[in-house]
Amino acid sequence: DIQMTQSPSSLSASVGDRVTITCRASQSISRYLNWYQQRPGKAPKLLIYETSSLQSGVPSRFSGSGSGTGFTLAISSLQPEDFATYYCQQSHSLPLTFGGGTTVHVK
Amino acid sequence: ELQLVESGGAVVQPGGSLRLSCRGSGFPFDDFAMHWVRQIPGKGLEWVSLTTWDGGNTFYADSVKGRFTVSRDNSENSMFLQMSSLTPDDTALYHCAKARTSDQYFYFGLDVWGQGTSVTVSS
Numbered sequence: 107d108i109q110m111t112q113s114p115s116s117l118s119a120s121v122g123d124r125v126t127i128t129c130r131a132s133q134s135i136s137r138y139l140n141w142y143q144q145r146p147g148k149a150p151k152l153l154i155y156e157t158s159s160l161q162s163g164v165p166s167r168f169s170g171s172g173s174g175t176g177f178t179l180a181i182s183s184l185q186p187e188d189f190a191t192y193y194c195q196q197s198h199s200l201p202l203t204f205g206g207g208t209t210v211h212v213k
Numbered sequence: 214e215l216q217l218v219e220s221g222g223a224v225v226q227p228g229g230s231l232r233l234s235c236r237g238s239g240f241p242f243d244d245f246a247m248h249w250v251r252q253i254p255g256k257g258l259e260w261v262s263l264t265t266w267d268g269g270n271t272f273y274a275d276s277v278k279g280r281f282t283v284s285r286d287n288s289e290n291s292m293f294l295q296m297s298s299l300t301p302d303d304t305a306l307y308h309c310a311k312a313r314t315s316d317q318y319f320y321f322g323l324d325v326w327g328q329g330t331s332v333t334v335s336s
Contacts, residue, residue: 107275140322142258149308149329150250150258155322161313193258197319201274202248202260 112205129194222330235309243287251305
């Protein structure tokens with residue numbers, strides 16, 4: 107199975123900050139990497155698929171980059187609704203696997 | 214509105230069985246592969262199972278293989294997860310989710326998720 111490692115596991119930030127989250131795969135997954143946002147008590151929401159493609163309706167302050175084993179999710183200017191937990195997920199092969207999550211807290 | 218609604222979660226004893234359901238609406242259900250993903254409260258996400266658009270192919274995580282069976286009834290826009298030989302490690306919120314495009318099973322993410330149905334395995 108492909109192991110996905112996210113860092114940091116949590117971070118504190120303020121509205122307007124630029125935030126970056128890193129995800130590393132245990133083997134090359136090409137660009138088959140997706141990012142999800144989950145707010146408390148809600149279902150995960152697809153933000154970015156195939157490393158850098160923005161899902162319909164997702165604000166352009168979210169962006170993704172990377173390839174192979176290293177990937178990044180960036181939020182250019184954090185908004186109040188962005189305080190949530192973010193998960194990366196590889197879709198290169200089954201079983202699909204997720205990173206452990208990064209929780210973005212209010213500083 | 215694209216929507217998935219799960220049901221069937223319950224408290225069950227170790228060794229017991231349970232059948233979860235997932236009903237879709239707002240999209241052509243029979244065009245898409247469907248997944249089950251579970252989440253232990255306060256923890257991360259674990260992929261459980263996948264069924265192709267017609268139910269002809271199914272895939273499972275090793276942790277549930279041989280105990281869980283996924284199926285679907287496209288005439289009812291529904292997918293099911295039959296769970297047996299349950300253990301406390303199966304305690305989780307079970308989400309169903311839809312493959313983002315109809316031409317692949319999982320490559321490009323899961324774009325619609327249900328709120329989940331809670332399964333607790335405890336004596």
